[in-house]
Amino acid sequence: MREVFESVDSGVIYIVPNFISEGYFCQQVLPRELRLTGPTTQRDGRTIFYCDPVGIHPNMTRLLLQRADEVAPGVPRGETSLIIVGHGTNLNDNSTKAIQEQVRLIRDGGYGFAEVVDAYMEEAPLVSDWVNMTTAAHVVVVPFFIADGLHSFQDIPVLLGMEKEPGKALSEMEVFRQNPIAMHGRQLYYSSAIGTEPLMAEVILDQVHDFDTKHGIQDSVRTAASSEVLKTGLERWIQEGRDVIGEVHFAADASGFTLRHLADVGVSLADLTAYEGAVAAREIARCDEAGAFRAIKTAATLRRGWIVRVMDVSELLLALEFFYPAAVGMALAEERGALEPVPLRSLLGRQTGMYRFANGITDAQAGEIIGGFCAGESKCLRRIVFKLDAVQPLGGSAELKLGPQAGQVPGMDAARCVPLLCMEACNHIVSVARKVSRENNDAKAKG
Incomplete structure (x- = not known):
């Protein structure tokens, strides 16, 4: 999350948590990771506003009603029980408040449902008890989650009794196409x-507007000048002959710029699928050749066979941002000495919950974990710029990720490349460190 500030030139930044509740993550994790001091933070000449999460906005009620009507078209509300389902957790009391508030608003708003109840996966009232908590002939269940994933695809259907065991991969949408189900x-x-409701975009903007109203922010504040560091830096690199970032080659042509896979340079245009506009890059970068989701965008797994055309440098910058988030900004920040890497020990030391053990690895294990998991040709192309701690560099096989040969496709001329940089270990490293730390503790206990 700390990389995101390298992605924008604006002097004014609004942060809107795309979370359902203002619980543990919104109150503790996000402010810590984004280095926020309160609703308004002044840092590095920028003003950063921290808004409320989308899930607690009153307009979520409108989205819930619309979703309920869409999933059960033509079914009278007076004959329908509406269940709003959340996760439930003991980490923070606020985690269920957003759902309870929506239930209250719909109950008291005269919207005509026979009954409106809240239910949870891991605390009472449990969604698995839906039969006993409702009485109407029709029951509409709406998961109060930001995105569809394991919970909505697999866990909740099992708890409802729709499925006997967890189903297929996350791309399986059939679970939502069975309505109605007689049970x-x-x-x-x-x-x-x-x-997943498209109107969520409006709720995000509503939270920005409400923040301005609550804190007396004038419209003129939003017009603070942009430095355009990213755009001018990219223009300079193009003039210097830099035309490669990761596995992407970009070049000027008569109508703007083109982007294609580095391995497709020289391939006939007739053999490439053509796309117009920067947004196409987001979809191209989403999956590899086999159609599997690319969780690590800097892995050398970008699929081939495409060409993207964009109009100008601004759109080129956006396309590169979709392919390699924050990469251009981090490279420019390092170039001017402004990048602030996070030492590995600092990252591991601030972990909480199940990851609080992650800092129990030895210095040697740290080097081997990163050297193995982040191997350039097979795992991640980034060059590591963070140290083990404030002064000590990483050692062991991690050293292969530190030098000028890292940060680009092996064998490429560094003078042509915008380097891919890693300023902070990713969550994959934290997970491996936790596992190794637990193994260290177990070994000590047995010894």
Whole structure:
């Protein structure tokens, strides 16, 4: 998350948590990771506003009602029980408040449902008890989650009794196409997560507007000058002959710029699928050749066979941002000595919950974990710029990720490349460190 500030030139930044509740993550993790001091933070000449999460905005009620009507078209509300489902957790009392508030608003708003109840996966009232907590002939279940994933695709259907065991991969959408499902003498309608509603974009903007109103922010504040460091830096690199970043080659042509896979340079245009506009880069970067999701965008797994045309440098910058988030900004920040890497020990030391053990690895293990998991040709192309701690560099096989040969496709001329940099170890390293730390503790206990 700390990389995101290298992605924008604006002097004014609004942060809107795309979370359902203002619980543990919004109150503790995000402010810590984004280095926020309160609703307004002044840092490095920028003003950063921290808004409320989308899930607590009153307009979420409108989205819930619309989703309920969409999933059960033509079914009278007076004959329908509406269940709003959340996760439930003991980490923070606020985690269920957003759902409870929406239930209250719909109950008291005269929207005509026979009953409106809240239910949870891991605390009472449990969604698995939906038969006993509702009485209407029709039951509509709407997961109050930001996105569809394991919970909405697999866990909740099992808890509802729709499925006997977890189903297929996350791309499987059939679970939402079975409506209505006859169960226990009722008609059950199951919706996808509320966060997939297109109107969520309006709720995000509503939170920005409400922040301005609450804190007296004038419209003139938003017009603070942009430094355009990213755009001018990219223009300079183009003039210097830099035309490669990761596995992407970019070049000027008569109508603007083109981007293509580095391995497709020289391939006939007739053999490439053509796309117009920067947004195409986001979809191209999403999956590899086999159609598997690319969780690590800097892995050398970008699929081939495409060409993207963009109009100008601004759109080129956006396309590169989709391919390699924050990469241009981090490279420019390092170039001018402004990049602030996070030492590995600092990152591991601030972990909480199940990851609080992660800092129990030895210095040698740290080097081997990073050297193995981050191997350039097979795992991640980034060059590591963070140290083990404030002064000590990483050792062991991690040294292969530190030099000028890292940060680009092996064998490429460094003078042509915009380097891919890593300023902070990713969550994959934290997970491996936790596992190794637990093994260290177990070995000590046995010894």
